Amino acid sequence: MNAPMERTVEVNGRPCRVWERGEGKPIFWLGSGPMLFRWSAFHDALAEKARLVACSLPGYPGSEGHDILDDHLSWCLAARDLLEAAGFRPGDTLMGSSTAGALAADVAALWPDWVGALVLVAPFGLFEDSDPTRDMFALHPRNAASMISEDPQGYAAQLAAPEGEQPVLWNIGVVRANEAAARFLWPLGNTRLNRRLGRVKARTRVIWGAEDKIIPPSYAQRFADGIGPSASIDRIPGAGHLAELDQPAAVARSVLEFVG
Amino acid sequence: MRNLWFHLMPYKDLPATFKQDHNSIWVDIDPRLLTPEKVHEYYNEYMDELEYAAECGFDAICVNEHHGNAYGLMPSPNLIAATLARRTSNAAICVMGASLALYNPPTRVAEEFAMLDCISGGRLIAGFPVGTPMDTCYVYGQNPSTLRQRYLEAHDLIIKAWAAEEAFAYNGRFNQQRYVNVWPRPVQKPHPPIWVPGGGSVETWAWCGEMDYVYSYVSYYGHVAAEATMMGFWEEMARQGKDRNPFRAGFLQFVGVAETREEAIRLYREPAEFFYSNCLHVDPSYVMPPGYVSEATQRMKMKSQVQAAADRSSILSSVKNEMEGILAEGYVLIGSPDEVADQLRKIARKFNVGNLLTLLQFGNMDRQLANYNTKLFAEKVMPQIRDLFEDEWEHKWWPKPMGQAARAMPRTLMAAE
Numbered sequence: 134m135n136a137p138m139e140r141t142v143e144v145n146g147r148p149c150r151v152w153e154r155g156e157g158k159p160i161f162w163l164g165s166g167p168m169l170f171r172w173s174a175f176h177d178a179l180a181e182k183a184r185l186v187a188c189s190l191p192g193y194p195g196s197e198g199h200d201i202l203d204d205h206l207s208w209c210l211a212a213r214d215l216l217e218a219a220g221f222r223p224g225d226t227l228m229g230s231s232t233a234g235a236l237a238a239d240v241a242a243l244w245p246d247w248v249g250a251l252v253l254v255a256p257f258g259l260f261e262d263s264d265p266t267r268d269m270f271a272l273h274p275r276n277a278a279s280m281i282s283e284d285p286q287g288y289a290a291q292l293a294a295p296e297g298e299q300p301v302l303w304n305i306g307v308v309r310a311n312e313a314a315a316r317f318l319w320p321l322g323n324t325r326l327n328r329r330l331g332r333v334k335a336r337t338r339v340i341w342g343a344e345d346k347i348i349p350p351s352y353a354q355r356f357a358d359g360i361g362p363s364a365s366i367d368r369i370p371g372a373g374h375l376a377e378l379d380q381p382a383a384v385a386r387s388v389l390e391f392v393g
Numbered sequence: 394m395r396n397l398w399f400h401l402m403p404y405k406d407l408p409a410t411f412k413q414d415h416n417s418i419w420v421d422i423d424p425r426l427l428t429p430e431k432v433h434e435y436y437n438e439y440m441d442e443l444e445y446a447a448e449c450g451f452d453a454i455c456v457n458e459h460h461g462n463a464y465g466l467m468p469s470p471n472l473i474a475a476t477l478a479r480r481t482s483n484a485a486i487c488v489m490g491a492s493l494a495l496y497n498p499p500t501r502v503a504e505e506f507a508m509l510d511c512i513s514g515g516r517l518i519a520g521f522p523v524g525t526p527m528d529t530c531y532v533y534g535q536n537p538s539t540l541r542q543r544y545l546e547a548h549d550l551i552i553k554a555w556a557a558e559e560a561f562a563y564n565g566r567f568n569q570q571r572y573v574n575v576w577p578r579p580v581q582k583p584h585p586p587i588w589v590p591g592g593g594s595v596e597t598w599a600w601c602g603e604m605d606y607v608y609s610y611v612s613y614y615g616h617v618a619a620e621a622t623m624m625g626f627w628e629e630m631a632r633q634g635k636d637r638n639p640f641r642a643g644f645l646q647f648v649g650v651a652e653t654r655e656e657a658i659r660l661y662r663e664p665a666e667f668f669y670s671n672c673l674h675v676d677p678s679y680v681m682p683p684g685y686v687s688e689a690t691q692r693m694k695m696k697s698q699v700q701a702a703a704d705r706s707s708i709l710s711s712v713k714n715e716m717e718g719i720l721a722e723g724y725v726l727i728g729s730p731d732e733v734a735d736q737l738r739k740i741a742r743k744f745n746v747g748n749l750l751t752l753l754q755f756g757n758m759d760r761q762l763a764n765y766n767t768k769l770f771a772e773k774v775m776p777q778i779r780d781l782f783e784d785e786w787e788h789k790w791w792p793k794p795m796g797q798a799a800r801a802m803p804r805t806l807m808a809a810e
Binding site for chain 2: 199271273302304310313314355
């Protein structure tokens with residue numbers, strides 16, 4: 134795997150990390166915490182065919198500043214400011230996954246003319262009483278990895294401290310990324326996106342791991358219905374909640390095919 | 394040394410196979426296990442026990458707050474404290490306490506504590522806990538990432554509301570109120586003494602020092618596991634240049650007294666094993682919401698082997714739940730009155746702690762045994778430990794009630810006299 138180019142941008146005066154690699158059409162990705170700890174096969178697969186710009190939200194790996202964001206509006210503005218600082222231009226493609234997917238959907242809903250195409254991978258943001266999501270912030274230590282991923286060992290490796298890093302400090306970063314997500318998603322992961330999804334104008338692809346144990350795969354249809362006819366769904370067999378980790382090639386293929 | 398009698402109010406009628414058949418005693422405790430008629434019996438029994446402790450001469454009686462919890466039946470400790478205020482006349486009433494960030498607006502706490510201080514004639518100790526993750530984040534849905542910030546703001550608002558000479562607008566980060574005007578106000582000026590129950594976070598030590606509040610280490614793991622925490626607290630006081638007044642600190646200990654140690658083991662085995670088997674059966678999923686423990690505390694705990702060991706014992710269900718282990722770990726301190734007094738003196742000196750919170754009813758202990766334990770402790774242990782620190786230091790954090798002559802006498806107490 135080739136290392137990405139790394140740069141730091143400022144959001145609310147705090148540093149946020151941007152990884153970039155590849156050439157061609159840009160895909161700006163608000164990644165989930167676990168997928169931003171190290172460059173992975175998924176990153177490689179996308180960067181081979183497109184310019185991947187992976188942005189870490191405040192508090193996510195490599196970024197600071199979650200602790201000054203107190204309400205949902207502040208988070209939405211921070212997400213847009215981060216994308217803008219990373220180089221997002223009107224009409225570009227925005228992708229968002231899992232926890233960060235909730236904010237990607239909000240950016241597309243709040244600034245519908247800004248986002249040209251939208252890819253959502255198992256995003257949070259909705260909660261259906263009759264079909265509840267699992268409490269991602271109360272996973273038993275014994276089986277958390279197998280709840281999140283179909284490849285628990287791969288998941289553990291994705292989060293493990295790299296050689297030369299202090300495991301104690303590294304682990305604090307892992308907790309911090311989880312805290313940042315909790316800060317805008319606690320307790321249900323419901324950001325009331327259902328009230329805003331209809332504003333999305335971007336053509337949209339909703340990608341979902343068929344084996345997702347955190348958010349029921351049935352939520353893919355809820356997102357597509359909320360956005361309207363411009364949304365298509367792609368279900369990834371053999372993938373759990375972190376579809377990019379479980380089936381990197383299949384997810385990358387779906388994204389690239391959609392982006393065109 | 395001040396002796397405080399603390400009640401958790403456990404639900405005693407759990408099935409013998411509770412631990413095998415149920416996921417957790419807290420948060421998702423099975424509601425079908427509860428019989429309200431039993432709770433009626435328990436509340437009345439437990440309030441009797443608290444009143445009895447006051448009668449026996451304990452300096453204070455204590456209640457606390459839990460939610461969705463079968464070992465703590467007090468979602469609203471203020472309700473219990475209100476009845477205790479009417480049924481006792483000298484003991485301090487320690488509400489340990491109200492989890493400030495859970496109340497919207499937090500001035501509700503200012504109002505209810507002021508009511509309790511007025512009803513009791515100035516006997517309230519106002520406990521200001523952040524609250525456990527289980528109570529605050531999981532059952533009450535508070536965001537772990539903002540909980541401590543909300544707590545601190547609620548504190549500032551309450552203190553300001555108690556002291557303000559006119560109605561004011563509060564424009565906080567999390568709370569906005571156009572008219573803050575707390576009626577009534579506490580009898581004690583500028584406010585009742587504030588005690589902060591804590592688990593061992595560095596911020597809480599620092600904050601208690603800066604604000605000059607009592608730090609109370611409330612743990613169920615006894616004096617052996619408490620050492621690192623109490624030492625950490627005093628190191629922080631030294632760093633801040635604070636004196637070593639032992640009344641700055643409180644410490645909770647389960648105690649069982651009998652005529653002999655053998656008799657104590659026989660009497661207290663069942664309630665102790667009940668508590669450490671069932672009441673700490675908490676699903677680890679509900680122990681560590683992200684953001685609840687600050688990064689500074691995470692660093693401190695990872696550095697401290699002792700603290701890490703204590704945490705592991707609380708989190709990973711390696712808790713000892715047979716009497717021999719319970720005693721070896723020091724969770725419960727038992728023995729004859731002389732033995733217990735001797736150990737408590739040593740612990741108090743070692744930890745430099747002037748406020749001893751005792752749990753003399755625990756687990757499924759019945760009323761008769763609880764009262765026996767209470768009486769024996771009051772008559773034979775308390776006199777041996779009471780003098781500790783009292784000549785050396787002034788207790789600046791104890792309630793200052795109205796004079797007896799000025800105080801109203803409830804009809805029930807008048808009849809009793």
